[in-house]
Amino acid sequence: MANLHDMIEGVQDALGNLTPTPVVLQEESTAYDLKTRLEWGEPALSIIDIREHEAFNRERITGAMSMPMEQLAEMKSTLQPTRDLYIYGDTDEQAHTAAEMLRAANFKAVTHVMGGLDAWHEIGGPTEGVQEDDTYPSASAFNVVSRLKTEHDVQAAGKSQHAN
Numbered sequence: 344m345a346n347l348h349d350m351i352e353g354v355q356d357a358l359g360n361l362t363p364t365p366v367v368l369q370e371e372s373t374a375y376d377l378k379t380r381l382e383w384g385e386p387a388l389s390i391i392d393i394r395e396h397e398a399f400n401r402e403r404i405t406g407a408m409s410m411p412m413e414q415l416a417e418m419k420s421t422l423q424p425t426r427d428l429y430i431y432g433d434t435d436e437q438a439h440t441a442a443e444m445l446r447a448a449n450f451k452a453v454t455h456v457m458g459g460l461d462a463w464h465e466i467g468g469p470t471e472g473v474q475e476d477d478t479y480p481s482a483s484a485f486n487v488v489s490r491l492k493t494e495h496d497v498q499a500a501g502k503s504q505h506a507n
Contacts, residue, residue: 368427370442372454374462375501377429381406388427393441402472404431404463415441419448427452431459467497 380388390407392399399409410418412432422428428450432438438455445453456462463470 368452368454370439370454371457372429373501374456374458374466374468377404377456378463378466378468378501387425388429389422390429390431391422391441393430393432393437398433400473402460402470404460405469405471407431412437412441415444419445419450422450424448424450425452427454429454429456431456431463433459435459465497466501467494 377390390404391410392403392407393410393412393415395411396409399407399411403409422445428442428445430438430442430445430453432441432455435455435457438459442453442455458465460470
């Protein structure tokens with residue numbers, strides 16, 4: 344009789360990718376990696392925005408916490424060292440520096456999101472913040488069919504980019 348491990352692998356092969364596989368964080372992640380993980384509802388992650396408070400208040404990745412670079416050293420005590428941390432900032436270099444700082448402080452799973460908020464916009468990731476002007480969305484923003492098609496195209500492009 345097959346052992347339990349072989350039976351589980353057989354079931355997983357038969358079912359395909361219905362459940363997420365645990366993520367092993369690399370030093371760099373794409374916005375698509377983060378969005379995929381959020382869509383699967385995977386727990387135990389934090390999104391850290393290291394930009395200035397004004398930029399954070401204006402717009403941020405939904406659910407991100409504000410920890411500006413100059414305050415990161417004091418605020419890191421509020422984070423759990425075993426929690427997966429996704430860092431983004433104004434530049435990849437800034438985010439990489441913040442990630443290295445956290446790794447040096449014994450945080451186990453830290454990655455920076457390449458491209459930051461701009462990359463997040465490109466894949467249609469949700470944002471929140473204060474809208475400073477009175478511009479209204481275009482008529483196409485209310486066209487659900489068009490938005491679903493755009494979302495599908497963005498996800499397909501992200502998957503092909505991620506596969507490379």
